Amino acid sequence: IDSSSVHLNVENFAVLPHPAWQLVAVLLMVGFGAHLAFSVFFLASSTQLAPKYRLGSWLGAVVMIAAGLSLYREYADWQSAYLYTLGGWMPRQDEVFSNAYRYANWTITIPLLIAQLLLALNLPRQRLHRWFGILTVAAIGMIWTGLIGQFYEHASVGTMLVWGFVSTLPFLVLVWGVWRVLREGRQHTPDTLHPWLKNLFFYFLFFWGLYPIAYLLPAFGEGEVVIVMRQFLFTTADIFSKLVYGVILARFTLRRSALDGYEPATQALGDWRGTQG
Ligand code: RET
Numbered sequence: 001i002d003s004s005s006v007h008l009n010v011e012n013f014a015v016l017p018h019p020a021w022q023l024v025a026v027l028l029m030v031g032f033g034a035h036l037a038f039s040v041f042f043l044a045s046s047t048q049l050a051p052k053y054r055l056g057s058w059l060g061a062v063v064m065i066a067a068g069l070s071l072y073r074e075y076a077d078w079q080s081a082y083l084y085t086l087g088g089w090m091p092r093q094d095e096v097f098s099n100a101y102r103y104a105n106w107t108i109t110i111p112l113l114i115a116q117l118l119l120a121l122n123l124p125r126q127r128l129h130r131w132f133g134i135l136t137v138a139a140i141g142m143i144w145t146g147l148i149g150q151f152y153e154h155a156s157v158g159t160m161l162v163w164g165f166v167s168t169l170p171f172l173v174l175v176w177g178v179w180r181v182l183r184e185g186r187q188h189t190p191d192t193l194h195p196w197l198k199n200l201f202f203y204f205l206f207f208w209g210l211y212p213i214a215y216l217l218p219a220f221g222e223g224e225v226v227i228v229m230r231q232f233l234f235t236t237a238d239i240f241s242k243l244v245y246g247v248i249l250a251r252f253t254l255r256r257s258a259l260d261g262y263e264p265a266t267q268a269l270g271d272w273r274g275t276q277g
Contacts, residue, residue: 007151010222011097011231012081020224021082021089024231028075031235035068038243045250050262053253056119059112060246066112067242070105071235077101102234103147109242110139117178117200120249121185122256131184135177141170146215153218164215171212178204190259196252203240203248210237 005012039061046057074097081097082089091097114135118128149163182197189197214233217226257264 006155008096008154009099009150010154010218011078011099011227012091013154013222014091014224014227015087016082016089016224016227018084018088020228021078024228025075025078027231027235028071028078031238032068032071032075034239035064035071035243038246039064039068042246042250045254048257048264049250049253050257050260052122053120053257056116056253057246057250059116059119060250063109063112063116063242063246066105066108067238070101071238073101074099099150099234100147103143103150106143107140110143111136113242113245114139116246116249118181120253120256121181121197122188123181123185124188127184131177131181135174135181138170138173138177142167142174145170150215154222157219160215161219164212168212171208175205175208190256192259193252193255200248200252203245207237207240207245210234210241 042057042060042064046054046061049057077095077097080095081092083092084090111132115132118131123131145163146167149160149167152159152163179201182201185197186194210233214230214237217230217233220226
């Protein structure tokens, strides 16, 4: 192993055929566009929610912009880190591709995703702050140990696995915490919406579970399949754990708002017109 490349990601070592390179470029670009565009959805849909649920929707918009910009960074890196030749896309010697922006970005987005959930569950403020603290500390521990580990995926798979194991411990705390939070949320949620809480847990577990799988992939080699699979897993996990997750919470809080007796302004205006004949 060349000591100058010891901390690089596996993306910097394989020659990619055009379809493989293009597929990742498209994924990153579409991921960027989808996240950025959905910030509009979250800002607009917040107007339909009872005031106490609006902050959650605004945080959804913040997550979209932060995640979108991070994906743009990954897309730009992907473009500049390879050089097209007749033999395929060659990793350049003077530019690198890095997944580290993702980990840095999760430091911002994961606490916001947690806050979105706690706000949607309408937990009392003290409980909300307590859970936000516990879950955020676990999340940061998970992300930063994973960030260290991913620097070793090329040079030392063993070191990567050790950090990955360490990172899994706070991840388990996070999974346990989300389970507990959703159980606690039942007491503050109308009965008809209880099935949503159980489904949310399994939804969370499945899509957050894709990230450790993506992290592990370099243990199976450094070829094009691993590289494309990893960017595919990361980017689809992003879309489902942030964008679609936000849409689900927006629908959930929309129903809650209605069950709380809240009428969006347009509907109230319609009723008023009705009474005016
Ligand atoms: C790492 C390192 C290996 C072990 C585990 C990991 C878990 C990562 C997760 C990331 C979730 C990210 C989200 C981002 C949204 O913006 C750090 C890959 C368990 C669960 C939801």
